[in-house]
Amino acid sequence: MFSLQNVTYEQVFNALALTDKAAAAGCDELSGQVVRELVSSIYINICDIFNLSINQGCFPSMWKKANITAIWKGKGSKVDPNNFRPISILPIIARTFEKMITTQLYHHCDINNIIPPQQFGFRSKSSCETALLKATDTWISQIDAGMCTVPS
Numbered sequence: 001m002f003s004l005q006n007v008t009y010e011q012v013f014n015a016l017a018l019t020d021k022a023a024a025a026g027c028d029e030l031s032g033q034v035v036r037e038l039v040s041s042i043y044i045n046i047c048d049i050f051n052l053s054i055n056q057g058c059f060p061s062m063w064k065k066a067n068i069t070a071i072w073k074g075k076g077s078k079v080d081p082n083n084f085r086p087i088s089i090l091p092i093i094a095r096t097f098e099k100m101i102t103t104q105l106y107h108h109c110d111i112n113n114i115i116p117p118q119q120f121g122f123r124s125k126s127s128c129e130t131a132l133l134k135a136t137d138t139w140i141s142q143i144d145a146g147m148c149t150v151p152s
Contacts, residue, residue, distance in 0.1 A: 012047040026091030027065045063094030
């Protein structure tokens with residue numbers, strides 16, 4: 001059974017220290033540059049907030065608020081709004097917390113073999129390319145064995 005574990009001061013310090021200095025600020029207006037500069041002053045309090053959230057099973061409402069901005073898709077006219085896609089910019093602290101929780105969940109799934117080997121998306125050392133290589137290898141093996149190969 002999966003249950004979230006409290007995070008350590010060291011884990012939070014390291015996660016915050018890895019914040020991209022160019023990371024966009026969320027609605028709390030804390031930029032990546034500010035987080036990086038203040039990490040040694042804020043990591044203990046942030047860790048306490050993370051652990052309180054884990055223990056109470058509550059994600060702070062402020063961390064759910066996002067700044068929405070439009071990003072050009074890279075093709076078509078920049079005048080046409082259909083050539084843009086929206087992105088949500090959450091606070092950096094919320095993104096850091098989500099990454100730490102994701103790490104715990106991924107580790108649990110990995111050691112308990114919950115994610116089948118046929119799942120290629122969102123796995124380390126796995127990509128569209130590895131999925132295509134696996135499919136191609138399977139088809140070639142089936143053809144070599146004289147089997148009919150029909151991809152579905």
